[in-house]
Every structure is written in C-alpha cells, then in structure tokens.
Amino acid sequence: MAAVTNILGLLVAYIAWQFYVHNYGLKTNQTPRVSGYFHPAFRKVAEVFKQNVESGFERGAAFAVYHNGKPLIDMWGGWADISSQRHWQEDTASLSFSMVKGVTAIVMARLVDMGYIDYKKEVYHYWPEFGTEDKKNITVEMLLNHQAGLIGLDEKVSINDYQNNWDKVENQLAKQKPFWPPGTAFGYHIYTYGMYADALVRKVDPQQRNLSQFFQEEIALPLDIEFYIGLPKQEYHRFARVQPASIWELRFDLTSMIEMYTNQYMKIAVCMNIDNHDFNNPDVLSVGHPAVMGVGPARNLAKLFDYLANNGSIKAKRLLSPALVEAFQGPLTAKMPSTFILKNPITRGLFPMDNKQGHKILGHYGYGGSVAFADLTAGVGVVYSTNYLAMYMLDDPRALALRNVFYECFETYKREAVSGRGV
Template sequence: MSAMGILSYGLTLCFVLVTFYFLRRTFEEKKPLVFDGYYHPEFKPVADVFRQNLLNGKERGGSFAVFHKGQCVFNMWGGYADNEAVRPWDKSTLTMAFSASKGVAAVIVAKMVDLGYLDYKRPVADYWPEFGQKDKGNITVEMLLSHQAGLPLLDEYLHLRDIVDNPDKVERVLAAQGTVWPAGTDFGYHGVTYGLYVDTLVRKADPKGRDIARFFREEIAGPFELDTFINTPKSEYYRAARLYTQPMWEMLLETLMSTRYFPILGHYILFPDSLLVNVAKAVVEFTKDMSVFNNPDLREVPLTSATVTSTAEGLGKLYGILANGGTAENKVLLNAELVKKLATPLSQGTDSVIKQENSMFGPGTVIMKNPKGQLMFGHSGHGGQVGMADATNKVGFMYITNYISINGLGDDPRYLDLENALYKSLDNHESNIGNQNI
C-alpha cells in the first residue's frame, strides 16, 4: 500500500472512531451526578473543573485531594466506584495507584535510610548477598531506585500470586537475573521489576524482617493516619472501586491522535522483541486487561510496582507532608535532607526502555515540572493516576481514578485540567494570605 493509501486509511479510521465516540456519548444512559467533598473557598475553581469533567463524561469516577502547608484545602470525589452496581464514589473509596505506587516505595526506602537500615550508596548485595550474582555486585541501592540497574525484565516470568504463595521462587528468579546493560551506564524504566526488587530489598534490610506492606503500615501509614495500603487487604476490599479499562476503540482513537503515544504504538508493532514490549511480561498479569485486578486474590498481593491502594486523601496527605518539609503535627516522617534527596534527579535524558525524552528520576521518584516550570517529585501511574509533592509551593496532591486511560506519564487530560486550576487557585490563595499579613 502506498503512503497516500495508508494516510487515507488512517484518516477514514479516525473519522469512523470519532463518529462512534460521539454517538455513544450521545445515547449513553445518564446517571445522577455524584459530586461531594470539601474545599477551601479559594479553591472553588478546582471544584468547578472537577464537576465539569463529571458532567461532560470526561471523568467517570475518581477523587482529587490537595494539602497546602500541611492543611487539607481540597478533597473532592465524584462519579461511580462501580458503574454496574451504580455504587457512588465516596470519601472512603479506594483504588489502585498502579505505577504511582513506586513513589510510595521511594518514601519507604527513604524512611529506612533515615532509620539507618539502608544506605543509598551501598551495594544491594550488602543487604541481599544472593543478588550479587551475574555481575550485579556493583549495583547500589541508588542505582536500583533510579532505574539504572539494567534489570527492567525477567528471563523467567512470574505470576503475581507467586509473591505470597511462592516467595522463594521469586527471590531465586530475581537474584539469577542478568542485566541488559552494565549497571550505571544507562537508565530505563523498570515498570514491573522495580517493586519486585525494592520490596525484597526492604525485607532483607529490615532488622525485624518485615515485608514492605507491614513496614509501611507500622512506620508510616499508622503513625501518620494515612488511608493507604501497599495492597488491598481483603478486609478492605468492600471499599475498592471496580476498575474499568478504556474501550479498545477509544484507546486506539486517542493513541492515533497523540504525539506521545502513537510512536509507542508504532514501536510495539515494528519492534515486538524490544525492551518496551517485554518489560510487562515479567509478571504475567500485567500483560492482560487491567480489569483482571478486580480479582480480590490479586489485589491483596503487595507489589510496589503497581498495587498500592488508597483514597486520594491518603496519598495526598503523604505528599503534603513531604512538601511541607517532612513533618506533620510535631511528628517527623523524614528529615529535610532526605526530602531534598527525593527531589534530586539521579538519571535524566532519554529513557532507554519507554523512549521518552526529558525523563527525570530521583531515588524512586519521578521528577516533573508544575505549570510554573518548577520541579516537583512523586510518581504518575497507568490510567491517569498522579501524586506529587511540590516543596517550592508547599503543596502535595493526589489524583486517582478507576477509569483507566492510555495516559500514564502525568499527562491525563482529567489530571491536567485539575492541575492547571489548582495552581491558579494557589496563586490567589497565597496572594490573599499575603494581603491578610500586611
């Protein structure tokens, strides 16, 4: 087929998909608007944007929470936690953070450094001797966290339940894996393997031998009253939102219209044996439709690559504490130097796995720019989830949704709408505080 023929075919396909999209939205049954929560009056524009996204169908179910200088200034939710059961989203609704989970793992490791259990500069093999085989002895904790270890895939695939049902197998497979580039010479997103390695390291280094879920609960979530878990305990599953993956036709349409995701689709088609295609295969369930995680047996497995579950308020509060210097109500989560470390780029440039330019990773964090061009740290996740700490403006926030889109790099339109409104409101809020202090 000629280039002109391919272009004509593509345009026709786009026309058909766009037509179908608008017809479907036109005749789709409308449910009563669910929109509730709290906001400081000066953040009403953020609430207006969230409400509009619900009204026009852009948002189907989700929540957004913001903490400024340690205080909650916005915590709103809306839509449906379970569309089929017509179960409204409410204050207690939990959903998966997907890769935004990695930011929580980064905080956990920083806490272990603060307690003296880990050192960023020491080799992982100092804490986990078996890890050192296959020339991995020089990989430091810092390299592992910042995606420089060269371990983005596994030669022997695992199932998610292996983590709880067959942990010895998981540990053996991880230790026996060789690198795909010499550690420290390159970087590339360890999308699935990140949590497998980091979670094992935490357990090995903790003097009490706690797994990462227990460590987080006892050292962070409990003391700071965060409604956040590393997994979804079955006792809490009744609060979990049902996950919905964007329909394939809709995902294809948005991919074709995206300058960021269309090249990724092309890479999948043209280079089926590439790192980008193979990283998800490390754990078999991540190659499937994400609605597989509506299975409570899978949701209860702790894996900080993807299975952290939370309310927006829970993770928003965590990032709010970090943005406010690491302290809340006279309790220290992290010392100021470690908070600064989380915001420090360790690897940056073009990611060798996902091929994204201008990527920046700290020690387990993604570092991004806010609408003002200032740096903030945290992590984005598959489907649109984003949690960030902005120390410059002392604001931390979390956006979560159960309607999974193609967007996973902090670029979901629903999130961007809220982010832009937030920073405009924040400017007004700061200005008013300044006027009151005159």
Template sequence: MIVENVLRPGFEALRDRFAAHFARDDEFRELGAALVVYRHGEKVVELYGGWQDDAASQPWGERTLTNIWSASKGVLALAIAQQVDTGVLDYDAPVARWWPEFAQAGKGSITLGQVMSHRAGLNGFSEPTTAQDLYDWELVTARLARQAPLWQPGSLVAYHGMTYGWLAGEVLRRATGLTPRDYIAAHIAAPLQADLALGVPAARAADVATIVPPQADGKAVELNSFAIHCVRNPVPDAAAANQPGWRSAQLPAVNVHASADGLARLYAALANGGRLDGATLLSPAGLARLVAPRGAAEDQMLGARQWAAGVALSLGGLYGPRADAFGHSGWGGSFGCADPASGRGIAYITRRMGSALNGDPRARGLVELATKM
C-alpha cells in the first residue's frame, strides 16, 4: 500500500509510476521506498510504501532512514561549497594548503577542485586495505596522504567511489576543526531541519531500513585499468551497510543516512538559490561555483558524466531534460537532485538495490516525471 502524505494536483502520474514499482516482477520490484518533491520551497509530493525490514514487521514511514550510498557525496559537496563560499577553502588551491601531509609522494599540486571532480588520481588504495580499515579515519587518511597517485592527476576523470569521502572530508576537518559528521549536523541538517546524518544517530537506530544487496549485473561493464582501482582493495560489499560498524562509522562518500524528505530539503534549497524556509546554505555565487563544470564530460568508470564540484550535471537526462539540473545518485538507485528551472528539489530512496551501474530504471522513470513542467 502506498501512503500519499502529500500529493498536489498534477503529480498523479508520478504517484502511479512510484506505485507501479511495487508490482514489478523483476529485480527492481520495490520492497520499501520513498519519494519527495519540493517545488519553490513547498512540499508537493511525499509518497512511501513497503517495509523497512525483511520480516515485513515495520512499515515504511516518513521518518524511515536509508543508507543512500553515493548520494552522500552531494551532501559533502555542499559542505565543501559552504566553506568555499566563506573563503576558508578554494577549489583552485592545493589540498596541501590545509592538509600539509598530503603533499607527500608528488601530490603537492593536486587541487581541491580536482578532488571534488574525481581528477586527483586517488580512486583507490595502493597499500593492502581491508573492509575493517575503512572505519578508522586516521588510518585511512594517513594512508592516502603518503600514497602516490595511481595515475597522473588532472589527466582524466575516474570516479573516486570511496576515497572522495576521506579526501574531501579531511580537508573539511582540517579547515573547520569539525569532523564531517559534526559539520553536516551543525551546518546542513540543523539549519535546514533536514532528517539526514553521516552514519546513524544512536536514537534513530530503529528507523533504519535494512539494505537488500543487488543481484549480479547482467550487463556489467568491464572496467579499464584506471577505473578498476575504485572497486578492489577492498571489494565493495553492499551487505556491510547493515552492520553496526558501518552505521557508526564516518564514510562521507557512502554512508549518509537520510529520509526522503531530509534529502529533498537539501536539494530544494539548492534549487531555490541556496535558501529554504529562512535558512541560507549558499550564496548565489557559491552555488554557481558548486555547479560550474570541471573537466571533460567523460568518466573512465561511469562513461558520459559531467562533474562539477562534487555534483553531477544533468548530461543525457540524468536529472531530467534541463541542462542546469544537478545532483548525485547512489549505488542501487537512491538519488537527490535539484532542477532550478522548475524550482524543484527531489529525492528518492530505496532499500532494494538495483544492479545497474548507470541509470537505475526506477530512478530514471521517477525523475522524468518529477521534473516535468
């Protein structure tokens, strides 16, 4: 049963598409999911359905949280953009300005902008790295600081799936004195009254949906020698998201937990000049810097993808038909995006992960209708 908390006239087709996903007969049949759309600061759609858990004992509710995987990167991108906006950080300055140890092994000229746009040459680890290592912030950041680039920084774009979080997150920590978790709580979630957090707050453990890992991708792309670094040492394990260690760790690239409304509020602000309900997250100039294209629209792992400073632009209809739309998607289908032309902030979260590396069919269908003028 689909709950229609909010459904303004004109969005009935979006509701029907969302509901139809619960009746699919393939790997993309929803088990529990939510969708929220804001338009010019007003919530116009809030839909959810299914169950939080495998036993179907906890109905999905408006406060249900989901690990949103790489949609987390958009949250961290906003945090960095805020500090660029204040002049504390600078996309064009070397990372070593704030993190001196990072200059080791020939990395002294790598800029913050190259980190944010997946051009830093550090999309994996050189040293043997276990899944348990990823929970140790000091260990991982020290490892990245002493590591030589895996390819020439700035020469190409290759998605930094996990390492993006520690690279950008350590710059944020050095510049502000706050861990990424505390920064996001104080400077994004609190002013927005957005239900999202890095990791899971202890008081919210009962609200977290169980992740269902994806099936093997029947159309898997063979990764080249640049992209392969992203998915080995260690090999990603979707089931890890259900473990206490994952939920308590700070993995800024992949373990923000959010309700659909929480993530949608972030993008609702960005779709409306950086402001929502009296809270200002970014100035117009700061927002423009966040979404300015950086480098070629070609990613060695993801294919045609136009990166800005930590968010992807809507190349090929990724976030609807308008080129100025932007956002970030996560492994398995969840996403958040802003469509400034229509003033819409959109978020879709799901616990059943799809296998498609690019273009989850549920997400594609929803964003098409959610951005329709």
C-alpha cells in the first residue's frame, strides 16, 4: 500500500510541475525557424520536417542523412531553449542520451580492430580485479550485449566521483555482484554499460586514456567528426536544453512508469545510485559518461554512422575494417530471455532495426525519441535528434515520419543516380 501511495504522490507532483512548465514556463510569441540543406530529391523530407516544427509537433530537433561522405539532408529547426527564445541553429549541440551507447560500441570495435581487446575473452583477462563474485565467465561480448547482469551499483557513485575519483568508481564496478546469472538473460544496462566499457578502455589502451579521450583522438579528430562524450564547458552556450514531455503525452507511457516501479531490475537500473541527473547542468554534461553523455550536432553523428554504413571506410579514411563491420551483423541474443526494456536482439552493442525495405540496418535509440543508425544496404548514416523528450522510444512518430518519407525519396534518388540525372 505504501508503494502505491508513493507512486501516486510522485505522479501528482510530476503532473503539477508539468502543468506549470507547459502552461506558464514555455510560452513564446516568436515563430520557430527551420533551416538547413537538402538534396532536391529529398524535398518531401524537408517539407515534413518543416511542417512538424511549425505545427508544434516538433519543439526542437535536427535530422541529418549522409551518403558516402556527402550530406543528402541536414536540417534543423525549432527551439534550442524555448525559455530564452533561443532558436536551434546550425551549430546547436544536442544530448544524444543512449544513442551514445552506439558510439561506445563503435569505440570497442575499434579496439578489437587494433588488437587491444578480444570480444570472446573474459573481462578479467584485462581487468583481474573484475574476476570476483561469479563474474569470471563474463566476456567482453557479454558486457556489450547487456548479458552480464551488472545493471546497477550497491554503493553510491557521485558525478564528481566519475570525473575526479575514478579509482573509487572502478573499485565499485569490479566488486559488484551480478543481479542475475551472467549469460542467462539480457536486460538494459542503462548507465553501467558505459561505465564498464570505460573501465575496459582504460585497461587495454596503451596510453590509459578514458573512453571519451580515446574516441576524440582515435576517431573524432581524424575523421573530422565534432561529437563529444562529455560536453566541454566552453561549448555549453551551443547546447539544446532538454525539455520534458507534456502531461498529455505522459498518458502514453503509463505502462513504462508502472514497470519502473514493479520490475525489480528496472528499479535497480533506473534508480541507480548516481546523485545528479540534471542533464541541463553544464557540470553534469561535462562528465564523459559513455552511456548517456554524448553531445553534438546531428550531422556529425550521421557522418560517423555513414562510415559504418559504407563497410567502415570512406574516401581512404577508415573507421573500422570490413571484418568488424560484419561482426555487428549477427544478433547474439535472439533466443535469450529479456529481463526488462530490451525486446529486440542486440549484437555487440548495436541493434539490428526492422524496416519495410528489408535493408541491413544497425543503430541505437536514445531516450525521448532520438535515433542513430547505419543502413548498410543503402550506404547511409541517419540521425534524428531532439531535445523534447516525448514518451516514445522505438516508435517515435516524429522520427518515423521522417524515416518513411526519406526512403520514399531515396528510391527516386537512386534511379536518378543510375541515369546520371540530378546527383
């Protein structure tokens, strides 16, 4: 009974806060703007994006598609911060939430490519202190597939600890007991996915860089991709402030909210002992947490996934070898039970995504409706990023509308390319 009372109390408080924010705190007389570039073959995509923004269906977002190193679509619009009437601009950087887990998976693949780590080897081979509490059988692959059962921490970790007291964090990660027998099921390691990956990078990299540093120096800078795992404070002025969903949209997510308070694993993972979840706080955003703190313009994440979509290389620049791109294409959890959230198969940190076209698509979703993926069949990297956290995940209608019309236009684009017209 007490649990029910607590849930109702939280709901009432949340609804009251939402009522104030959406009726008094987020009003403006200005008209939202839409800008960007699109190849003429994708005019319909631009029209859908513009309509979404101008109708208020979309509050603030960017949509980008890159094909073999070239932009097909690079659109942005709406509000980066509606409270200060700051428009979304070309260089606006948005929070990717869990889309950055896809970047983390690519970083781990790069380490495999470089010979520093092996998917099939046990984690304790690289990190001896990890081999306690029934964790000796956990392989690198199992960690990346959310099979390890390490969804939370028994002891509190602060954001400050993650940034300034890594030894404490690493010690807690190493001694943590799994919440289910590793390898018997998979469930979403919401925060710990990035934490364990970060620990492994520090162990195997000869320079002992953290995952954020490794990404910047080995991937982002060489490939001219401005994307950060942990936003530098000097770039905060570009940040698209996160907006919560409205009361009206909240009704669609009651099932998830109930699951959060009734599923034992969901409670552990969501309510993990991290002290500050204010994603609009520059001190929090600057922390290089590779499960949630990916920040940058959508186009740059699209550039990264474009490399993946083109067998790992574009114009003599290489992200991954073809063998490592192939390694992402075999679902490894298809016949395994799910403890919570994850329903679709996952392969070494990326999700094979269903699509009407029957294409090979790999990517990752982010909280609030964002999505990043590589279409290996079409050779495109696609990213939809929003700062308005609608209560959707895999089926956000804003992203789906753009994705569907993009593929309609892409068929025309391909025909024109073959005929030598319009490209």
